[in-house]
Amino acid sequence: MLAVDAHTHLYSGLAPLGMPAPEPPPENFLQILGRLWWRLDRCLDERSLAASAEFYASEALALGCFGLVDHHESPSFVDGSLDVLADACQAAGLRAVLCYGATERNGSRAEAKAGLAECDRFLRENRRPLVRGAVGLHASFTVSDETIREAAALARDHGSVLHVHVAEDAADVADARRRGYAGVVDRLDRLGALVPGSILAHGVHLAADEVARVGDAGCWLVQNPRSNHGNRVGYPKALRHSARVALGTDGYPADMAEEQRVLLAAAEEHGDDPGHARRRPAAGERLLAERFGEPFGEADRAAWERAREGAAPCRAAVRERAVVEAERLWRRMRELPR
Numbered sequence: 001m002l003a004v005d006a007h008t009h010l011y012s013g014l015a016p017l018g019m020p021a022p023e024p025p026p027e028n029f030l031q032i033l034g035r036l037w038w039r040l041d042r043c044l045d046e047r048s049l050a051a052s053a054e055f056y057a058s059e060a061l062a063l064g065c066f067g068l069v070d071h072h073e074s075p076s077f078v079d080g081s082l083d084v085l086a087d088a089c090q091a092a093g094l095r096a097v098l099c100y101g102a103t104e105r106n107g108s109r110a111e112a113k114a115g116l117a118e119c120d121r122f123l124r125e126n127r128r129p130l131v132r133g134a135v136g137l138h139a140s141f142t143v144s145d146e147t148i149r150e151a152a153a154l155a156r157d158h159g160s161v162l163h164v165h166v167a168e169d170a171a172d173v174a175d176a177r178r179r180g181y182a183g184v185v186d187r188l189d190r191l192g193a194l195v196p197g198s199i200l201a202h203g204v205h206l207a208a209d210e211v212a213r214v215g216d217a218g219c220w221l222v223q224n225p226r227s228n229h230g231n232r233v234g235y236p237k238a239l240r241h242s243a244r245v246a247l248g249t250d251g252y253p254a255d256m257a258e259e260q261r262v263l264l265a266a267a268e269e270h271g272d273d274p275g276h277a278r279r280r281p282a283a284g285e286r287l288l289a290e291r292f293g294e295p296f297g298e299a300d301r302a303a304w305e306r307a308r309e310g311a312a313p314c315r316a317a318v319r320e321r322a323v324v325e326a327e328r329l330w331r332r333m334r335e336l337p338r
């Protein structure tokens with residue numbers, strides 16, 4: 001089995017290097033986003049993003065990760081941002097599927113259109129052998145119906161897929177209902193956005209029939225046990241109703257052995273089907289292979305192992321560069337108006 005991180009965020013790669021705690025301390029999921037991650041991503045520029053991606057990729061390789069599926073946002077540096085991530089992954093020898101998560105959360109449809117344009121540009125231009133593109137939406141609750149329809153059309157035009165956060169918190173479900181849908185899956189489905197092969201991260205607050213509907217459409221769900229525990233959003237017990245469920249780290253370091261350990265402990269604690277939970281780590285390889293169009297073989301594994309050996313002596317230097325950029329990024333975060 002090749003270790004694949006099926007949902008993560010390279011943009012948060014510097015977080016382990018002393019990211020300041022959110023103030024005041026958040027009491028719920030939306031406050032965690034607003035006071036921490038949505039401040040961090042607004043402060044990212046090309047230099048800090050490059051250092052973040054380089055550090056995350058370097059550590060992922062050292063941790064035994066073969067490939068990852070990234071979901072990116074840097075609202076102050078959109079155009080060209082996916083190239084920065086792609087160069088870091090290609091140079092490291094790490095396979096990656098990249099998208100920009102279009103959103104309207106900082107203002108308008110124009111913001112969403114810029115995000116989708118970056119996905120479109122990257123899907124047209126990227127020729128890196130180890131990297132593929134996808135079309136991203138941040139989450140159902142931060143986008144309009146029009147943006148969802150456009151994202152789905154873009155994915156289909158490119159023969160690609162969508163990557164979106166789904167029902168991570170109950171607030172996402174409540175938002176879809178306020179808009180007149182039965183839930184987030186119903187909304188995506190009725191807007192034509194369950195594009196086969198698409199990647200739906202989390203699904204914590206989905207019911208059994210919604211998970212089955214996602215699986216029947218040929219889409220993936222990705223569980224992120226450490227993140228779900230850390231954000232106190234709940235345990236995704238209904239995921240056992242689809243065979244297409246993989247494992248991600250949602251921005252935590254790509255330590256898939258640790259993620260699997262937390263998954264199995266959480267599955268037991270919540271009375272989940274242990275056999276089903278045990279199949280999720282291996283599913284990431286299938287998910288990634290779908291995006292590359294063929295299964296990975298011995299030559300792919302051998303190339304990855306050579307990349308790991310080659311990168312090992314550079315690990316300390318990469319970390320040193322990341323520490324410098326992290327300090328600059330934390331300064332920008334502290335100076336950002338609340």
Ligand SMILES: [Zn+2]
Nearest residue numbers: 071165201250
């Ligand atoms: Zn995420």
